[in-house]
Amino acid sequence: MNQFNKTINRLGTYCTQWDFVKDRFGKDDVLPFTISDMDISTSPEILLALQKRVDHGIFGYTRWNHPDFKNAIISWYQKRFDCPIQDSWIAYTPSVIYGIVKVLSVYNPQKKPICFITPCYDGFMKILSSNDYPTKTVHQSLDNGVYNLDWNELETALSQSKVFLLCNPNNPNGYVWSVEDLTKIIELCKKHKVIIVSDDIHMDFVYKPALFTPIIKVAQKMDYLDNVVIITSSAKTFNLSSLGGAYIICPNITKLAEYVYLLGNKDSLSSAPALFITSLITGYTQSEAWTDELIEYCHQNLIFVKEYLEKHLPTLSVTIPEGTYFAWVDCSKLGIPMSEIQDKLLNIGKVAIMDGDRYEESAPFLRMIIACPRSKVEDGLKRLVKSLL
Ligand SMILES: Cc1ncc(COP(=O)(O)O)c(C=O)c1O
Numbered sequence: 001m002n003q004f005n006k007t008i009n010r011l012g013t014y015c016t017q018w019d020f021v022k023d024r025f026g027k028d029d030v031l032p033f034t035i036s037d038m039d040i041s042t043s044p045e046i047l048l049a050l051q052k053r054v055d056h057g058i059f060g061y062t063r064w065n066h067p068d069f070k071n072a073i074i075s076w077y078q079k080r081f082d083c084p085i086q087d088s089w090i091a092y093t094p095s096v097i098y099g100i101v102k103v104l105s106v107y108n109p110q111k112k113p114i115c116f117i118t119p120c121y122d123g124f125m126k127i128l129s130s131n132d133y134p135t136k137t138v139h140q141s142l143d144n145g146v147y148n149l150d151w152n153e154l155e156t157a158l159s160q161s162k163v164f165l166l167c168n169p170n171n172p173n174g175y176v177w178s179v180e181d182l183t184k185i186i187e188l189c190k191k192h193k194v195i196i197v198s199d200d201i202h203m204d205f206v207y208k209p210a211l212f213t214p215i216i217k218v219a220q221k222m223d224y225l226d227n228v229v230i231i232t233s234s235a236k237t238f239n240l241s242s243l244g245g246a247y248i249i250c251p252n253i254t255k256l257a258e259y260v261y262l263l264g265n266k267d268s269l270s271s272a273p274a275l276f277i278t279s280l281i282t283g284y285t286q287s288e289a290w291t292d293e294l295i296e297y298c299h300q301n302l303i304f305v306k307e308y309l310e311k312h313l314p315t316l317s318v319t320i321p322e323g324t325y326f327a328w329v330d331c332s333k334l335g336i337p338m339s340e341i342q343d344k345l346l347n348i349g350k351v352a353i354m355d356g357d358r359y360e361e362s363a364p365f366l367r368m369i370i371a372c373p374r375s376k377v378e379d380g381l382k383r384l385v386k387s388l389l
Contacts, residue, residue, distance in 0.1 A: 016034075017037055046278075076284040094263075096246045106255050106262070117140050118137045125360065163195045187222075190222070204295065210323060240279050301371075325370055338357060342355055
């Protein structure tokens with residue numbers, strides 16, 4: 001049996017996905033495809049390492065600033081993305097979102113506008129509005145399988161901004177920014193003196209022939225390294241979000257030192273969770289084969305969703321994304337408003353799937369997580385079809 005087909009009951013673990021689905025959808029008795037985590041166990045290598053670490057029994061203060069942590073990240077970037085990075089560019093952050101907030105405060109203390117592409121991760125809006133940043137957004141539409149972005153509009157928005165907040169691959173539509181895209185982005189940001197902060201948390205979920213390119217790899221060739229920061233994590237890849245921990249890659253050493261000062265001195269958060277350190281090092285040094293199998297499984301799930309809907313409910317359409325574990329389902333041909341779609345999903349099919357509106361998408365789209373056993377994907381699709389047929 002494929003290891004990812006195994007169903008694991010998550011109820012009773014205080015997990016947001018299953019135990020707290022009512023908070024988002026007002027109902028308990030619904031099959032959840034909501035928050036972005038997996039109903040899949042972490043890798044066997046990480047499980048074993050965590051068990052050994054737990055057996056040790058002492059979980060006192062832990063450091064991240066050592067070669068084992070940094071070399072694990074360096075080797076992952078080399079193996080997976082053919083991207084050399086230096087140990088002096090790396091720092092721990094308690095979470096990707098914390099890292100983004102702090103890096104923005106380092107680079108943009110005057111709170112000038114932040115530019116980003118929509119549809120986008122809902123956390124972006126939350127942190128930018130609650131930290132009082134003005135925003136400039138440019139929409140990327142997905143029309144009949146083609147992603148459209150108006151680069152002139154992006155240039156205008158960038159010319160009025162201090163920072164470009166990129167999400168690569170993009171949550172929720174799965175767009176993977178190509179080398180050509182990244183080159184254009186850097187050219188525009190260089191022209192208008194804009195700092196690039198790239199949230200690469202979904203970087204490992206990219207499906208061939210698409211290729212993930214860390215923006216620093218392109219920036220290196222364009223003499224723009226000092227103005228580019230990556231904030232990312234091993235949490236999505238290995239399903240470790242509740243252990244905490246993420247990391248920053250910032251080639252501008254002066255700015256990185258400012259960030260580390262905020263982390264350690266102002267916020268007193270420099271001791272990293274022990275189980276995070278253990279899991280990152282183990283995953284990045286021992287779980288490459290497991291990761292490859294997981295990516296293939298997610299890709300097959302996406303193909304399954306597309307083929308299932310083509311057969312059973314062709315008014316909905318899915319473009320297989322180049323990246324992420326989300327099916328971004330276009331419901332516009334149904335001709336009914338999203339409120340009605342959601343009502344039917346919750347009350348007829350009893351299934352909870354995120355509304356595209358949450359990600360600043362005005363067309364009726366659903367974002368369905370497919371990083372789960374195939375049987376759950378199939379159950380969810382049956383409920384979806386029953387609701388909307
Ligand atoms: C694009 C993106 N960035 C950041 C996060 C959250 O990361 P963290 O929990 O490390 O702050 C998520 C979680 O879904 C995400 O999709």
